[in-house]
Amino acid sequence: MIGFYRFMVQLSLLFLSGSCFSQSIYRFTLFEGAAVDSGFQLKVEIENTCRSKEECSLNDAKIVFSAGNKGRLRYLVYNKPLNYGEAYELTVDVRSPQRFDLKINDMHVGTISSGVDTIPTLKYSGFGMPHWSSWRAQYYVRQGRVDFGSGDGQSITVFGKRRNGWLRRPIFGREPLQKMTNGGGQFPVSLKSVRTNFEFERMVELSKMKPIVDSYGQLINSEYEGKVVSDSDFGNTIQQEDSILDAWLSSNSIADADLPKLTGTGYYRVEKYNSFWWLVSPTGDISFYRGLSSVPGTEWPSTPVTGREHLFESLSRDDGFPNRWLVDSPWGERGTKYFSFTASNLERKYGEKWMDRNKKNTERRLKAWGFSGAGKWGQLENFPYFPVLNRDGVPVVVEHPDIFDPHVRSIFYDRIKEQIGSRINDSNVVGWSIGNEYSEIIKKHEVVKTLKIPRDFPLKRNFIDYAIVNLYDGNYEKLSKSWKSSTKTRDALYSAAIDVAPSDVESLRLFYADAYYQFLYRIIKEIDANHLYFGFWITPGWWENSSDWLTLAKHVDVIGFDRYSIDFVNKELAQLIFQANKPILVGEFSFPAHYSGSRGFGMYSNLDVEGDADSGDFYSAWLSEAVINPFCIGINWFEYRDQPITGRGSLDQLGLVIGENHAFGLVSVTDTPKWHLVEKIRRSNVSADSFRYLESLKANIGVK
Numbered sequence: 237m238i239g240f241y242r243f244m245v246q247l248s249l250l251f252l253s254g255s256c257f258s259q260s261i262y263r264f265t266l267f268e269g270a271a272v273d274s275g276f277q278l279k280v281e282i283e284n285t286c287r288s289k290e291e292c293s294l295n296d297a298k299i300v301f302s303a304g305n306k307g308r309l310r311y312l313v314y315n316k317p318l319n320y321g322e323a324y325e326l327t328v329d330v331r332s333p334q335r336f337d338l339k340i341n342d343m344h345v346g347t348i349s350s351g352v353d354t355i356p357t358l359k360y361s362g363f364g365m366p367h368w369s370s371w372r373a374q375y376y377v378r379q380g381r382v383d384f385g386s387g388d389g390q391s392i393t394v395f396g397k398r399r400n401g402w403l404r405r406p407i408f409g410r411e412p413l414q415k416m417t418n419g420g421g422q423f424p425v426s427l428k429s430v431r432t433n434f435e436f437e438r439m440v441e442l443s444k445m446k447p448i449v450d451s452y453g454q455l456i457n458s459e460y461e462g463k464v465v466s467d468s469d470f471g472n473t474i475q476q477e478d479s480i481l482d483a484w485l486s487s488n489s490i491a492d493a494d495l496p497k498l499t500g501t502g503y504y505r506v507e508k509y510n511s512f513w514w515l516v517s518p519t520g521d522i523s524f525y526r527g528l529s530s531v532p533g534t535e536w537p538s539t540p541v542t543g544r545e546h547l548f549e550s551l552s553r554d555d556g557f558p559n560r561w562l563v564d565s566p567w568g569e570r571g572t573k574y575f576s577f578t579a580s581n582l583e584r585k586y587g588e589k590w591m592d593r594n595k596k597n598t599e600r601r602l603k604a605w606g607f608s609g610a611g612k613w614g615q616l617e618n619f620p621y622f623p624v625l626n627r628d629g630v631p632v633v634v635e636h637p638d639i640f641d642p643h644v645r646s647i648f649y650d651r652i653k654e655q656i657g658s659r660i661n662d663s664n665v666v667g668w669s670i671g672n673e674y675s676e677i678i679k680k681h682e683v684v685k686t687l688k689i690p691r692d693f694p695l696k697r698n699f700i701d702y703a704i705v706n707l708y709d710g711n712y713e714k715l716s717k718s719w720k721s722s723t724k725t726r727d728a729l730y731s732a733a734i735d736v737a738p739s740d741v742e743s744l745r746l747f748y749a750d751a752y753y754q755f756l757y758r759i760i761k762e763i764d765a766n767h768l769y770f771g772f773w774i775t776p777g778w779w780e781n782s783s784d785w786l787t788l789a790k791h792v793d794v795i796g797f798d799r800y801s802i803d804f805v806n807k808e809l810a811q812l813i814f815q816a817n818k819p820i821l822v823g824e825f826s827f828p829a830h831y832s833g834s835r836g837f838g839m840y841s842n843l844d845v846e847g848d849a850d851s852g853d854f855y856s857a858w859l860s861e862a863v864i865n866p867f868c869i870g871i872n873w874f875e876y877r878d879q880p881i882t883g884r885g886s887l888d889q890l891g892l893v894i895g896e897n898h899a900f901g902l903v904s905v906t907d908t909p910k911w912h913l914v915e916k917i918r919r920s921n922v923s924a925d926s927f928r929y930l931e932s933l934k935a936n937i938g939v940k
Contacts, residue, residue: 261285262292262373266326266432267382269358275306276356278336278430280326282318282377292373294318294436301328301338303350310348312338320375320436328430330355355427375436385429442544442892448836451550453539453577453905455836455881464906470585473908477597480911484604488922495522495929503766504620504666506794506819506869510932513819515869518663524863524928525666525870526921527611527622528902529824530877532598534591538566538576539880543890547882551575567886574885578877581906594907598876605902605914606921609666611872612773612823618664622770622796622823622872625655625670633695634682635675636748639755640694648755653763660764667768669796669823670756676772677779678749683741692730695748700729702747707740745780749787757791770796773823776809789816794869798824800841802854804861813867820867824874827854828898829913836881837899852916859920863928866935873917877901 261283268279280301286292299314318324329337331347333355338345450456452464464470498507500520507516514522530536541548541562551559561576586593599616602609609620630637630648638644652670659665670676686696700715704726708715712726718737723729736744753771760769771792774785776799789795795818799805805813813820829847830839845851855873862868878901883894902917903909 262297264377266377266379266434267430269427271356271358276304276352276358277306277309278303278328278358280328280338280430280432284373286373291439292375294320294375297375297436299326299340301336301345301348303336303348305352308351310350312346312348314338314340314345318436320438323433323435325431325433330428358427374439376439378435378437380433382432383430384427385431386426442890443546445547445892447547447549449548449882452581453880455834456549458835460831460835462904462906462908462910464581464908467584470581470906473906474585477909481600481604484918485600488604488606495925498522501766502663504663504768506768510929510936512866512928512932512935513869515666515821522925522929523608523870524868524924525608525620525821525872526606526859526924527609527620527870527872528602528605528607528876529611529613529872530875531602531610531614531616532595533578533614533875533877534582534594535561535563535576535579536566537578537877537879537884538563538574539882540565540569540572540885540894541575542572544882544892547892548575565885569885572885577880577905578907585907601902601909605918606924608870609664611874612669612672614876620664620666622666623655623659623668624672624773625652625668627651627671633689633693634685636678636682636752638693638695639752640698645755649759649763652759656763660766665767667770667794667796668760668764669770669772670760671772673773673775673798674778677774677784678745678752680741680745680780683744683748684736687734687736690731690733697730698751699744699748700726700734703740703744706747707743742780742783746783746787749784750790753788753791768793770794770821770823772796773798775799776812782808782812785812786816789818792818794818795820796823798822798874800825800843802843804858804865813865818867819869820865821869822862822871824872825858826874826900827851827858828900830899835899836897837878838893838897840896840898840900848910848913849916851910852913855913855917856920859924863924864931866932873902875900877903877907878905880905 262285263281263283266280266282268277268281270277280299282297282299284292284296284298286296295317297318299318301312301314302309304310325341327339329339331337333352334350336348336350338348448456454463462473464473496509498509498514498516498520500516500518502518504518505516507514507522509522515525516522538561541551545551551562561579562573563576565572565574582594583590586597595616599619602616602619610616610622612622612624615621615623627637627648628651630651631644632638637648639648656668683699687699689696704710704712704715708718712729715721716723716729718740719734721729721732721734723732756772757769760767769792771788774788774795774797776782776785776797779785785795785797795813795816797820799809799822826840827843827845827850828837828840829845829851830837831847845854859871862871878899879897881897882892883897885895901910902914
């Protein structure tokens with residue numbers, strides 16, 4: 237039955253019945269668009285609610301279409317039975333800003349009156365299951381193309397563009413290929429229609445599944461170039477690779493010898509030359525850095541096996557190969573064993589001295605593939621690298637330390653000094669960073685929770701003092717009224733539980749962030765004045781807002797950032813880079829192929845990358861954009877090896893895939909190079925320095 241505005245009533249009933257039993261929500265977003273400024277959104281989802289101990293049934297699923305401004309959304313619910321194996325085509329026709337028609341298989345379902353006069357510019361934010369959605373469902377949604385039609389008759393295909401196939405194929409008939417994440421692109425300016433196709437298929441019960449992973453960590457029922465089927469294949473791949481690497485090493489371009497040489501200081505530094513920022517080596521050579529993360533990757537990543545042993549064909553060889561790679565959890569889970577197929581395969585491949593042979597071969601690969609050195613999360617002898625320091629053991633208030641407390645500052649200082657140690661004199665350290673990505677963003681809720689703590693301590697005191705002076709013109713009574721506090725003095729307020737005015741939270745957050753990032757920069761420079769500081773690898777979009785970029789930029793030598801996106805920079809990021817006027821370096825980027833699910837890997841975020849050759853094309857395009865950006869001094873690919881197809885762990889819920897399972901690597905789990913990817917990466921890498929220098933010369937004399 238079709239219901240207009242009935243969804244809110246249904247939702248209320250669900251909440252009312254919540255006291256009887258706990259519930260889980262299964263939700264799959266077919267498409268979603270939102271305008272940040274106005275709050276307008278357009279969304280179509282498949283959802284149902286079920287008891288937490290039961291899997292959601294397709295019998296209870298419904299299609300929910302919503303449009304309008306947040307807080308005043310209009311809903312249309314399609315409640316007719318949905319069937320396994322039936323092909324569905326769903327279309328939203330935009331008749332006017334006020335009228336949206338929903339059709340399923342060419343049947344008119346209903347119309348929504350949006351309540352708006354104009355449709356603002358919309359950005360689609362992802363497709364698939366939201367991270368909070370329950371995985372407990374008896375079905376999965378297999379989705380195909382997603383097309384957006386514009387007023388000029390043009391159609392933009394967001395996914396399924398290159399293959400006219402399905403966007404999401406199931407992994408082993410159990411898990412969806414992709415989880416929905418934020419990001420994506422922009423709808424056509426004059427949106428007239430959205431169209432997608434999908435169908436439902438049954439999930440296979442995990443406990444009834446047969447082995448799917450062979451003794452090498454590969455998907456059993458798959459065939460592809462480079463798959464190892466016996467130990468003898470290792471010897472063949474070694475011979476093939478040695479021949480290729482020898483040829484590449486002897487033919488790599490020597491054109492970079494003509495690049496200018498600047499002053500060497502014994503450490504890496506940055507300098508603007510010909511209007512372009514450059515990374516300058518300890519000996520004075522300029523370069524555009526190309527790094528590879530997680531080298532040499534001998535044991536990591538591993539996959540959890542406890543509770544799902546039946547999925548793995550074998551964890552040891554029949555002839556008694558030692559099963560030493562069944563280890564405790566690297567994430568700290570008690571009672572969970574993990575297995576490293578990477579280490580097991582390396583030992584099989586290289587024999588008794590496998591660790592040394594693996595390191596030496598990794599070094600040869602980096603040189604032959606045109607990389608400058610290592611990236612984050614790894615290190616090779618005599619190669620540059622990017623150590624990531626941490627603040628483990630430093631007390632926190634909510635998520636971050638009270639850097640106004642002298643005792644905490646002392647602990648923090650000692651922790652960083654201990655990690656740097658003798659590396660203070662290491663010329664291979666490109667620069668330091670502390671923490672990683674979102675974990676070092678100061679969040680709004682930290683301000684709110686800190687002020688609610690009913691005691692006096694330095695961070696809280698500094699929040700209050702800052703607010704009185706900078707937000708309330710030094711008038712305590714004015715602040716007290718705004719914050720609805722009954723305290724009579726500032727000293728009393730220091731110890732009270734405070735409900736801060738919402739309008740003040742962002743200003744206080746930025747005050748804290750600025751002081752925190754300044755403190756991090758200061759202790760790095762007090763301990764080691766010679767090396768660069770990159771911050772914490774801020775991730776554009778994964779923050780509170782863009783002010784985080786500009787706040788951090790004041791307290792780094794180079795803005796280090798991670799970015800998983802088809803484009804190197806978008807308009808907003810380009811403006812932030814220009815405004816900060818600091819050199820930048822990419823700590824992580826990647827284009828992992830999903831092979832349409834045929835090898836067991838998942839799709840990462842909104843990166844719809846079909847195969848290795850496609851990954852190579854994206855790398856080349858990204859590098860080409862980065863090289864000509866005058867602020868960018870380098871990029872680091874994430875990462876050296878693929879993740880396990882059954883996941884690298886860290887999630888609590890037992891499933892077929894636990895944690896990330898993406899084909900990030902330039903080599904597979906069997907240490908086999910992905911030649912269609914590597915060849916294109918090498919071709920781009922070897923010419924990067926000379927190409928950037930040529931572009932800098934053109935810019936310096938005004939040639940376009």
